[in-house]
Amino acid sequence: MYGFQQVLRGMANPSLAVREVNRLYHTQLGRQTGNPRGIDVFEEDWDNLLILDACRYDMFEEQHSLPGTLESRISKSSHTSEFLKSNFADRDLRDTVYVTASPMYYRNKDRLNAQLHDVINVWQDLGWHDEYRTVLPETVGKFALDAAEEHSDKRLVVHFLQPHYPFIGPTGRHHFDLDQLNFEWDSALTGDMGISDEVLWTAFRENLDVVLPHVETLMTKLQGKTVVTADHGQMIGERSAPLPVTDYGHPPGLYTEQLVKVPWLIYENGPRRDITAESAAREDADVSDETVQDRLADLGYL
Template sequence: MDARPRLSRALKNPILFCRHANRLYHRRLGLRSYNEDGIDPFAADWDNLLVLDACRYDMFERRADLPGRLRRVESRASTTVEFLRANVGGRDLRDTVYVTANPQLHQHRESIEAQFAAVVDVWRADGWDDEHGTVLPETVTAAALRANEEHPDKRLVIHYMQPHYPFIGADTRFAGGDFTDTEASEENVWVQLLQGRLDADREGIWELYDANLDRALPHVEEAMEKLGGRTVVTADHGNMVGERAFPIPFREWGHPRGVYTPELVSVPWLVYEDGPRRKIRASTAGHGEESADDDVVAERLRDLGYAE
């Protein structure tokens, strides 16, 4: 990947330059492409892996009251694409069905080159919620239960979009911008906060961020109870909410790639046992990715707050 355009933008913006410098530190000047201290979730023993997008460990510990044994683990990634490349890139996962609300797997399928038994793109037309500009958690759970019926001998990965931006049902307006209206700005709340163009206190942001997780948890619990077997609830990465970055200590927001602060890589690992284990069998052939309109994928990613 050519990093020169990103470097050029960073040189024109002091905050982005500081972020780029921190990235160089965390990635050892490019000697590592992901957080090598993180776990490999796909090597673990589970029937169902429920992934909450951008869910910090401390946030999950405070808000979640799900059954099971919880511990803190370290992710290999600070973004979804990094999570996918580090954990499934080039891997034979024909014993696994990936049910996802996040279009990043489709967007980067050629470079990730993972083989799944099937991929269920819930973000396509029938699963996308235009009002909120995202995929609702109940839609993901329903798709996961259908996938379980259709593939009873496969492991399931269920990738929820929440608590990742956008904030479902948020009607709060802050001075300097309205991040609840996707047409009001092409940049999400984290970018606006990072660049000082949104006047908001951290407590208010935390309330919205927490509420997004709260909105998802009942549907996560429904999936845990109905799928059975051994379920793990985790996250692909965390999120910065105005904490000081490292080593350059500016206030960071969002989840920049290649930066491995505790807020970005400390994620939950909740193990829940419920009934007999699934008998897993690999498919003889990998899944052929269904095509999607490039403009639709780009629009979905913009709504979800992903910058180009």
Template sequence: MISTRQLKQALTWAIESPNLLVREANRLYYTRGYRRTFNHDGIDVVAEDWDTLIVLDACRYDLFAERSTLPGTLRERESRAAHTSEFIRGNFHERDLTDTVYVTASPILQRGYPERYNPKFHAVVNVWQEDGWDEESNSVHPETMVEYALDAAEQYPQKRLVVHFMQPHYPFIASETKLDKQTVPDPTEITTDVWNEMMHKSADIDPETIVDAYRANFDLVVPYVQQLLDELSGKTVVTSDHGNMLGERSWPLPIREWGHPPGVYTPELVRVPWLEYESGPRRTIVAEPPESDTADVEDDVVRDRLRQLGYAE
């Protein structure tokens, strides 16, 4: 059932941005009238066999298949998500993950904890806090993620690791593009993001430039993933939380879609890579009580990081 708030939002979109209204109609279709909070047809990544799960944020399957040089066996899988929040809810929410350590460049888990999603990890390493965050690029660099991931592997030798890189999600730190860096000129106020700028057709930039920047961000992260494959023992899977629309037609209403709006499960958004690679002995995994409460992070830091990554409140 549509709430009063959702109806008011739809009326606002109808006046200010018809494309966003059409997007909402597509979302209604995919979520069965807002009754689904994630894509129920996707795989349960926790139930799969791995010691380390490397998550590349917003990485399409076709991008990975065309440009990856990583060793291993690649398959296409269907994600439970079109957005990181859905990936977390669909795979981690209210689950006992005390055998797992989550090393993440994304603040999304923290934003929704514990009301929207409440996983029980053994430990969460928020790389985006303080030292892990790069103020110039408004992101976490992949080399920083490698450092934290290897430290976690050493500190928690009997735990599964989830290593969540920010790339190829924007900001496009491998490119000289300005739109993705200037989307949030004032971190205290955000009204849009780079993908909505493309949806509105208000961005003074060639769409192919944005597509090239997205590809370059993927190329940037690949060598660092390779480093983890080389140094981590056991079975490693490289995947993505969701894909990304790059101007393709959505469905069932065929607007040109950009980005990764939650609740819109087009093939470009839910088809993700699943690369399996084994090196050295498997880890002996042991579940132990959580080390600390995930909530021990200041709310203003979470909000600031999310704004800089282009996530609205």
């Protein structure tokens, strides 16, 4: 679930070492992958699932003005790779089209062994924004509407990157150098980032503000029952558990409330779609390993 290098880093830094102890607690000494209290998103009732990456429930509740009824759910994951493994792996999802700004599915597709009708990798060349080192939410929205028109009889999963880093609001652009591809939330945990929690919160909130209008556009244009949710949350200086270390980011294998309580906003727009399952529509285009690694580095994963 996590690598030998992470263990070595944990041994070298007290805060990281405490995190590793907490991770062992949450994963039952590494025997458990994924949060057992979390929901299976494909067993829930929806036609369109709009996923915000790393969006906390409390932040969403305070900031959004979207139509619909807001509830909460508990996620199976504290990291996108866990979310995919816990929800997609070894599933027959031929009634579903996945539009994603994240390279995580492509990176893990062979291990996931999921059968989807189509996967639209927006993060490839046409969708990637070279200046901001991410996929902008308006780009995701355009790809999603095209997919909905082409696959009108399929469930639609749309995975935005925001509010996940890189920060593309004014505070984030001022304080974070997007030309440095070695961003890690661990540097906040170890005290090496040099950025205050207040600045981090502001940058994160601005990233949510950037994506919400494009989420609303999809909600009002997509037919049927739409749910807005998140793959996982985010920690920004809260105390983890059971050992009370101040933690940051969304490390896999930690299932604190900030990391697994996610929004579940329900909105119905017109009649429900008739959903049918079919074989895969096309094969994924090959992408070089270097491109995948570069995208993940830009997003702060490597």
